[in-house]
Amino acid sequence: MSERPTAPADQATPAGGPAQDGQGTQAGQGGPGAAAGGRPLAAPVRPPAGGGPFGRGPFGGAGMPAEKSMNFGPSARRLIRRLDPERPRILAVIALAVISVVFAVIGPKILGRATDIIFSGVIGRHLPAGTTKEQAVEGVRASGNGNLADMLARMDLVPGHGIDFGALATVLTWALVLYVAASAFSWLQNYLLNDATQRTIFRLRSDVEDKINRLPLKFFDGQPRGELLSRVTNDIDNVSQTLQQTLSQLLTSLLTVIGVLVMMFVISPLLAVIALVTIPVSMVVTGQVAKRSQKHFVAQWAHTGTLNAHIEEAFTGHELVKVFGRGPEVEEVFRERNEDLYKASFGAQFISGIIMPVMMFIGNLNYVAIAVVGALRVATGAMSLGDVQAFIQYSRQFTQPLTQVASMANLLQSGVASAERVFELLDAEEQAPDPADAAPPADRRGRVEFEHVSFRYNADQPLIEDLSLVAEPGHTIAIVGPTGAGKTTLVNLIMRFYELDAGRITLDGVDITAMRRDDLRSQIGMVLQDTWLFGGTIRDNIAYGDPRATEEQIQAAARATYVDRFVRTLPDGYDTVIDEEGSNVSAGEKQLLTIARAFLADPSLLILDEATSSVDTRTEVLVQHAMAALRSDRTSFVIAHRLSTIRDADLILVMEAGSIVEHGTHDELLAARGAYHRLYSAQFSGALVAADGDMAG
Template identity: 75%
Template sequence: MSETRTPRPPVRRGPMGGGPMGGMGMPAEKSMNFGPSAKRLVGRLAPERGPVVFVILLGVVSVVFSVLGPKILGQATNLIFEGFFSAQLPAGATKEQIVEGLRAQGQDQQADLLSSLNLTPGQGIDFGAVATVLLWVLALYVLSSLFGWAQAYVLNGVTQRTVYRLRREVEEKIHRLPLSYFDKMQRGELLSRVTNDIDNISQTLQQTMSQLLTSLLTVIGVLVMMFVISPWLALIALVTIPATLLITTVIAKRSQKQFVAQWTHTGVLNARIEEAYSGHSLVRVFGRRKEVEQSFDEKNEELYQASFGAQFVSGIIMPAMMFVGNLVYVVIAVVGGLMVSGGSISLGDVQAFIQYSRQFTQPLSQLGAMANLLQSGVASAERVFELLDAEEQVPDPVEPEAPAEESGRLVFEDVSFSYDPETPLIEDLSLVAEPGQSIAIVGPTGAGKTTLVNLIMRFYELDGGRITLDGVDVTKMTRDELRGRMGMVLQDTWLFAGTIRENIAYGRPDATEEEILDAARATYVDRFVRSLPDGYDTVLDDEASNLSAGERQLVTIARAFLAQPSVLILDEATSSVDTRTELLLQHAMNALRADRTSFVIAHRLSTIRDADLILVMEAGHIVEQGTHGELLAAGGAYARLYEAQFAAPIEDDAEDAVAS
């Protein structure tokens, strides 16, 4: 556009202060409110209640089968151990006789050990019974794996559908946000939230939900089995829980802010990269490549430090948990061995308990290791929720009105508007644009010219007064209805990746091929398209760099021509075309403006001489209005603008002639 729509923030001092990368630093001190954000993220699973319950049931069955395995496997150990001792004892004697003999010899410890075993003196290991036990264990583990696979499959669907809904909500939210939101938000930062942060949420849900559920169920199941085997050993294992909570809490508090900083710096870096890429030519022209590289290196270093700090601090959790688990394992092994020798517990039960102790500490360690993933995911979720919570534009009326006819009569009644309440821009502006009238708006930069047409399109809401189109207040119309009656051609051309035909048809998707060609011929697009190898099927890239600036502007004018709006807005629409093409376009736009209201914003006053009404704006006020001849004769603000454009070059030429 031809002027700035929002007040600029203070320019940053330093080598980049005035360049294309200036003023982009963003603070990263905001701390994350982990609890409410995590609760809100979990709440997004509410539509998946049924599948989630099914996932829990599958997890319970899988964990039950998995937990029963060590207990049954301990029976195989007992069979082997008892068979080995039975083979060493004399055949024909009973276990009671052998135990009494040992006690008579004063070997009470060995007697206690043998009395706790199921011995058959003279018999060896019953390998058939051992094989049966092992087959049962194998069957349990296979079933546990199958139910675990089913759980992961269902949970994957739950996660992806949840993230799908989140992406859709963000997309819909973006379309409900006012233009002022995008004025304040950097494109790279917004893209980072829409892509990187949502991807991180997806990864967090995918990796933590299944593991979190399985780990919690495993801890509960294993704990029950340990108390069944030996309450004393179970109490020793329980020491792990408070140690785990203490370690996780202390470390998590330190890494929490680091994860917020990590994703904030990611957004800042993306914004810088996007800006530097889109302004690449400008950076080269002004020789600011080193400054851009330096700025990138600084922000990249900040991201590195934040990421390193977050991952390093949170990465301490897993080793600390493994250390606690190993200490508990050693204590259980020593105490269990003493209990076996005393005959108060079987060797198979000790073996099962040691396996359970590993199964007990492993999920606790996994829960600790998941803390970094959870914090990272919740940090991203908070950034996405901040976008979803942004103030939306005023909704369309429930019972909208629509003009009975499309004449294009626009009326401004005491309109007031400002971007900043403390800095008034437009105050008490009244204006009537009759059907078919061509109105030119001129004035210095920042006078409010583009703001005026933005208010017509309802890109911003008024602070006071009202605007009517064909007798209907624009706030009582839907935005689609209002903007469907208008066509707009901006100084900054926008073309998307697609063919030239598709870009022209964007103005009216249901247009026929002949209507598209008529619009192209009327706006002189056909003249240069015919010289292209693929004609109207020429594919434009994202930046439409395979067309010149003037050709891109011609395509946007053809798009507006095809739409056939009742109100036409041209904001410096011919600024990028040569003088000859501009004359041709004047004839085309004269035909386009026929029978419809048009607003033309122009700095080149030669392009608006034939306008029915010329408005001269200064500081948001209309200071003069009239035709070209009337305003020149008045000798006011318009005359001064006109003389500044045309008289000054003549005086300069005269001075050069005298000097020569």
């Protein structure tokens, strides 16, 4: 386009951009997660036309997450690296774990000594008093009981004397002290580790929140809200649970295996070798099961996000579901996706659940082998009964950590699968960063200029090509045209929700790409066709336009936009609490509240996207007067379908297929009898012609 229609402007104080980028103020829709669509995380640019079984709307857009196979190793390492800021605590945890495990590992050896004292006392009491241990052993050997003699020779006993309760009490006291100390160090270890874990999850949530604020609008256009919420809530919670439950057990289990292994070799290398057979068998079993359950855990959390997206979408559009009688279809989609989640979850839990019973079976076989071989060695005098008892305890302590680690395989895989989904969000392409030396325009008048602007959502689908126009300070620019002509895209480009393919847009002579986004959007107020109110009082929702506003300013804005009239009829007035869906106020009243919000923001550049479409005819007249006051001395872009609302615009742009095909005032365009005249005639004459035809028929 080479034509450059013009119109005058002004300056004012900040309003703001949409909540999508976490900057500025949006008077209409645009709260967190406001965009919904039907594409996976990696879907590009183009706002979706559908995605669910019924296309766009409350039934479509649930989408399917990426079915990428989980890369367990790199994702697990990346998750562990997020603990780096907690390194001092982690080192303290390791030190405490070592001390705790050492005390716990020494315990069975001491209890084995207690068993030897009791056993020696029982045997010694039945031997002839007054003889020495050597004489008693020789007497037994002379009677032909060589194995019994060897066993007695190894024991520390006094013939004719019973149990030495003093020595037994000393040993048991030491055992008690060790176990109490081990428990205390273990508690302190868990406390520090839990603190480190929760700090890590706190940072992860903060990073995700910051990331969402840095993502471009096209990301939200291609991402179902339920799927995004599932990543931010369910998946992060699952990562937290995994770290909480596995880190401590993995560390303790590893140290216990090492400590127990050392003690077993000290007591009996032969029995230690028998116990070691458990390790390769356990690793093979765990590896085979984990390999088969891994894909099921990835599918489980993918289906969780898909189901959440469908539920969120269906519940948001619950009234439309009922009106159009699409309940059965929505229920059928729910059943299908719930069935997919059930199958994936059952497969993941069932396959990974096999690990525990198999490991217990292997551990029991190992226990039997140790008990049999140990009994034979006690009988031959190669070992004491206390050592065998201690070794059996060690064998249990040895297999138990291995079993615990194996049983945690499902938790680990589930947690890493969730972590990978969160990392995909953190790795999503961000909007271009703001320039470091950016500065807002020195003179804030509201002059907007498009210079040979080109933009398309998809590379192969042209939308806006070589568009040029100028909006002078203080003028009202109305943009009309058929659906898909690029009207809303035009104002989205001014807000810098999307980046241009070519050309540039300037605000008061400064390229908007050379400005910080929050500086740009602080000069812009926006009222959209789709209203957005948050859970809070009417006063809070109006004050969203300017949190620093006084009560007098809030009520003045309400009176100027005719909000005060209906608020006064409410029992609690401005303290009336609006729920998150705004269901306790009418659609027109919600739109009035968003207009009051923009009025309070007092922007220098105003964007109205079909802002009066939800109000009745009488209220629309009142709002038009309010809009006239709101547009006074500031540049305004008004997107309108009802042409009656833009008769007084200083300049009307008629867009078709991304280009301005006509421009002028209302009277000039009607006189030209072109595209605007056709739109106007279709809107105000078409209904009468159709009615006359019906009456004639």
